[in-house]
Amino acid sequence: MDIVNPSIDQLMPKVDSKYTLVVLAAKRAREILDGSKVKSDRVSTKNVTNALEEVVENKITFQRLKNGIK
Known part of the structure; x- marks a missing residue:
């Protein structure tokens, strides 16, 4: 089993x-x-993996909209 980086806890x-x-x-x-x-x-x-690393590093964020996520 592979270890996922970054982890779900992060x-x-x-x-x-x-x-x-x-x-x-x-x-x-x-x-x-x-x-x-x-x-x-x-x-x-x-x-x-690059996208998840960006999430952990606060390089990308999200905005919840009425009809989805932006």
Whole structure:
């Protein structure tokens, strides 16, 4: 079994639910895939890992809207 970095214990205080975390990381990973520069200090070869690192480092945040997450 692989150890996931960053851990869920580090990620959950940054968001209001696991659903929010998944949506936020997926959207950011797609942006990185489309050519957006990685904002994290620790760069990985995996876009989802980079997105999660950005969440832990407070480089990206979310805003809850009536019809979704921005």
